[in-house]
Amino acid sequence: MPLPAQYEAMSDAALEEAIWRAKEALGERLVILGHHYQRDEVIQFADHRGDSLGLSRQAAKAEKAEYIVFCGVYFMAETAAILCKPHQAVSQPVPEALCPMARMANRREAERAWQALASVWGEDVIPITYQNSTAEVKAFVGERGGAVCTSANAQQIFEWAFRRRGHILFMPDEHLGTNTALGMGIPLEEIGLWDWADSPDPCSLAHCRVVVWKGFCYVHAEFTVEDVQRVRAQHPGALIVVHPECPRQVAALADALGSTTGIIDFVAQAPPGSTIAVGTEWHLVNRLQKEFPDRTVLPLARRACATMGMTRMNDLLYVLDGLLDGEVRHRVTVDPDTAHWARLALERMLEAG
Ligand code: SF4
The missing domain is CATH 3.40.50.10800 (NadA-like)
Structure with a gap:
């Protein structure tokens, strides 16, 4: 659904300023959750950034907040809606951002x-x-x-x-x-x-x-054995870490497999001066290179998730402006019976973890 024209007409600087102002005005009534694969311009506003497990936990813990705004894809916002309390409302700035898998x-x-x-x-x-x-x-x-x-x-x-x-x-x-x-x-x-x-x-x-x-x-399944061989030839001595959504043939050639958090830890623990090639979504790889300037962090190949990248500052501001007016825009809900059984499956995971 297109945004009202005034949101599309705003400059980045104006959007940024308006979002910070809205966040300040909403205070503890609002929690913004952002997945690591979000654009840099959006993730800067997240009160919690993380992978899907970390954000599920944050959604379950954010009891004080009246509003949870989830910058990610639909199943993540659905999970927050399943785990949140009855007094809370979950919104997703771009409802069309779905995970194809x-x-x-x-x-x-x-x-x-x-x-x-x-x-x-x-x-x-x-x-x-x-x-x-x-x-x-x-x-x-x-x-x-x-x-x-x-x-x-x-x-x-x-x-x-x-x-x-x-x-x-x-x-x-x-x-x-x-x-x-x-x-x-x-x-x-x-x-x-x-x-x-x-x-x-x-x-x-x-x-x-x-x-x-x-x-x-489709982001991770497209990493290939040839990608690994090319990086090994071009960067001898590079460490290669890939996400376990990659094909097993790629996983077998990597130095390590890591979830999103596992990949971040792997890069953080690599010695300064090392080169690390990462097989995961490009926005995260790019951010890791900025956060660890004393090591070289390369994409194993540049693959981005189109739907994760759909959320822009314009979309976030539209939702926050609604909350300032008492209107929950792009609310995500799950019917009670589905939510009951899905919550049980999620709680088993959180308890087992
Ligand atoms: S990277 Fe995109 S397509 Fe892949 S699992 Fe995540 S949301 Fe789905």
């Missing part, structure tokens, strides 16, 4: 996979969904005794699941699920793929311990 799984397809796998595993299976999924998929998982995970705690949640049942159905990221299972010593032959666009024969997956959904993040 989250949209690769839905409840109907999840139910189909669940029933097919139940025909070979019976009740000995637990569903786990990545945080990057819709509220309805989180609710599906919550109803069946499963939990949410993030890239920071996926292994911990897989271990939690294996203490309860013998098999895992993991949605919706093939690569995070595969890298996590491989990292736990599960052989590739015991990791199956649920191709939801096809109708896999469940008998062909009966021997697997983990079945991963055929979904992917």
Whole structure:
């Protein structure tokens, strides 16, 4: 939806000044959460910046705030809406900012996979969904005794699941699920793929311990073995760290795998003077280079998330001006039944962590 013309006509300096003024006027009634992949011009206003796990925790803790404004993509704002208290309202400055991967799984397809796998595993299976999924998929998982995970705690949640049942159905990221299972010593032959666009024969997956959904993040799935080889040739001695949403072939060649927070820690702990090539969203890599000027931080290849980059200062100011007038613009809500089951899946993650 286009913004009113006056917001588009403002200069960057005027926008910046107006946002700081609105923040000051709203004081403790407002908390702005910003994902690391946001533009620099937007992230500067975040009271808390972080990855999806850190921001879920902040959303659950921000009890004093009346308004939570989430600068990220839709599933993140939905998660905040699920975890917040009844007196709080969550807004997302650009409601059209969706995560394509989250949209690769839905409840109907999840139910189909669940029933097919139940025909070979019976009740000995637990569903786990990545945080990057819709509220309805989180609710599906919550109803069946499963939990949410993030890239920071996926292994911990897989271990939690294996203490309860013998098999895992993991949605919706093939690569995070595969890298996590491989990292736990599960052989590739015991990791199956649920191709939801096809109708896999469940008998062909009966021997697997983990079945991963055929979904992917287009930003991370595009890093290639050739990217790693090129960086190694051009920067001998460079350390390479990649996000676990990258394909397993890329992960296998990297020096380390790291969630968003893990990548930040990796760069922070690298010795001054070192060169680090990072396989994740470009805005974060670019910011890390500015924050650590005594080391060289390079993108493994320049890949940006289009929807994460949709939020601009103009959009943020539009929402904040509404709050100053007592109007919650671009509010994100989740229906009570979905929120109940999704919250259970999120709480299991937060407790397990
Ligand atoms: S970076 Fe990937 S997982 Fe994150 S919002 Fe963009 S498409 Fe989704």
